[in-house]
Amino acid sequence: MNAHAGKHTADATTVEEGLAIAEAQDKEYNDEMATETAMANTLLTPRFYTTDFDELDSIDVTPVREEWDKLIARMVSDPNKGHFKKNEDWDHVDWDGMEPQLKKEFIDFLISSCTAEFSGCVLYKEMKRRGNNKDITQLFQLMARDEARHAGFINDALREAGLRVNLGFLTQKKKYTYFRPKFIYYATYLSEKIGYARYITIFRHLEEHPEHRFHPIFKWFEEWCNDEFSHGEAFALLMKTDPKLTQGKNVWWIKFFLTAVYGTMYVRDHQRPAFHKALGVDPDWYAHEVFTKTSEMTKQIYPITLDIENPRWQRGLERLQKANADLAAAKETGGPVGLVRRASASTRAAAAFVGLFLIPAKRHNVPTSTRLEPAY
Ligand SMILES: [Fe+2]
Numbered sequence: 532m533n534a535h536a537g538k539h540t541a542d543a544t545t546v547e548e549g550l551a552i553a554e555a556q557d558k559e560y561n562d563e564m565a566t567e568t569a570m571a572n573t574l575l576t577p578r579f580y581t582t583d584f585d586e587l588d589s590i591d592v593t594p595v596r597e598e599w600d601k602l603i604a605r606m607v608s609d610p611n612k613g614h615f616k617k618n619e620d621w622d623h624v625d626w627d628g629m630e631p632q633l634k635k636e637f638i639d640f641l642i643s644s645c646t647a648e649f650s651g652c653v654l655y656k657e658m659k660r661r662g663n664n665k666d667i668t669q670l671f672q673l674m675a676r677d678e679a680r681h682a683g684f685i686n687d688a689l690r691e692a693g694l695r696v697n698l699g700f701l702t703q704k705k706k707y708t709y710f711r712p713k714f715i716y717y718a719t720y721l722s723e724k725i726g727y728a729r730y731i732t733i734f735r736h737l738e739e740h741p742e743h744r745f746h747p748i749f750k751w752f753e754e755w756c757n758d759e760f761s762h763g764e765a766f767a768l769l770m771k772t773d774p775k776l777t778q779g780k781n782v783w784w785i786k787f788f789l790t791a792v793y794g795t796m797y798v799r800d801h802q803r804p805a806f807h808k809a810l811g812v813d814p815d816w817y818a819h820e821v822f823t824k825t826s827e828m829t830k831q832i833y834p835i836t837l838d839i840e841n842p843r844w845q846r847g848l849e850r851l852q853k854a855n856a857d858l859a860a861a862k863e864t865g866g867p868v869g870l871v872r873r874a875s876a877s878t879r880a881a882a883a884f885v886g887l888f889l890i891p892a893k894r895h896n897v898p899t900s901t902r903l904e905p906a907y
Pocket residue numbers: 648651677678681758759
C-alpha cells in the first residue's frame with residue numbers, strides 16, 4: 532500500500548509530499564492525450580524553464596529584509612492549506628452534455644493551465660533543491676508547494692472528464708528552456724501577476740453572473756489568485772535587491788517581456804471563443820481588463836507600462852492574432868502552398884509584434900515600498 536494513498540495534494544505541506552501524491556495517482560490513471568497536449572512546445576504553450584541556480588542562490592535579501600520577512604511569514608502561515616480539493620461546493624459537471632466545442636476548448640484551457648502551474652512548480656522546486664541560501668530556498672519551497680497544489684487540483688477536474696496530465700512524465704520528458712536569472716525574474720514575475728489578474732477578473736465577473744459559471748473550479752479562483760499574488764510579490768522583492776535590474780537597457784527587456792506576455796495571452800485566449808462565450812466574457816474586454824490590472828500592479832517595480840490605450844495597441848494585437856490564426860491554418864494545409872502561407876503568416880506575426888513593441892511606453896516613478904495588497 533502506498534504511503535500517500537488517500538491523501539490529497541491540497542493537504543501536502545511540502546512540494547515533495549505533493550508530488551509523491553501526484554505520482555501515486557499517475558500509477559492509477561494516466562491519459563496520453565492530455566499528457567501529449569501538455570508536452571507540446573510551441574510559442575503559445577506553457578514552457579518549462581531552467582536557469583543559473585548558483586546565481587539565484589547568491590541573492591542577498593538584506594536590502595528588502597523587512598518586507599521579505601513579512602511576506603515569508605504570511606506564506607508560512609499557509610492560509611490555503613487543504614483548500615484546493617473538491618468539497619460540497621463542487622457541483623456535478625455534465626461533461627457528456629457539454630457542447631462539444633466548449634468541451635474541447637475548456638479541456639485545452641485546463642491542460643494548459645495545469646502545465647503552466649506545474650512549470651512553476653518544477654522550476655521552484657529545482658531552485659530549492661540546488662540552493663544553499665536559506666532565504667531563497669525557503670521562498671522557493673513555499674512557492675513550489677503552492678504550485679503543486681494548484682496543478683493537482685486542475686488534474687482532479689480533468690480526471691472527471693477522463694483525462695489526466697502525467698506530471699512525473701512531464702518532468703522527465705518535456706523540453707526545458709534556459710533563461711538567465713534576470714529573464715526568469717521578468718517572465719515569472721509577470722506570469723504570476725498576470726495570473727492573479729486573470730483569475731480575479733473571472734472570479735469577480737462570475738460573482739456578478741453566476742449563471743455563466745459552467746464549471747465549479749471557478750469558485751476556487753479567489754484563494755488561488757491570492758497565492759499567485761504572493762508569488763509575484765516575492766519576485767518583485769528579488770528584483771528590488773538589485774536596482775540595476777529595472778534600470779538602463781534592462782528597461783528594454785522589461786518592455787520586451789511585457790509585450791510578449793500580453794501578446795501571447797491575447798492570441799491564446801482568442802483561440803477559445805466558445806469558452807469565453809460560455810463565461811459571458813468578451814475576450815477583447817477581458818484582455819484589456821487584465822492588462823489594465825497587471826499594468827497597475829507592475830508599477831510597483833517597473834519604471835514603464837505599455838500604452839494599452841494607444842489605438843495602435845489594439846490594432847497590433849488583432850494583426851498578431853490574425854497572423855497566428857493564419858499560421859495555424861497554413862500548418863494544416865501542408866505542401867508547398869502551406870509552406871508559402873506559413874512563411875507569409877510568420878512574417879506578418881513578427882511585424883505585428885515589432886509594431887506593438889515600438890509603441891512608446893509610459894514612464895513613471897517607482898514607489899520606495901514595493902508592497903501591494905490584492906486589491907481587485
Ligand atoms: Fe499557481
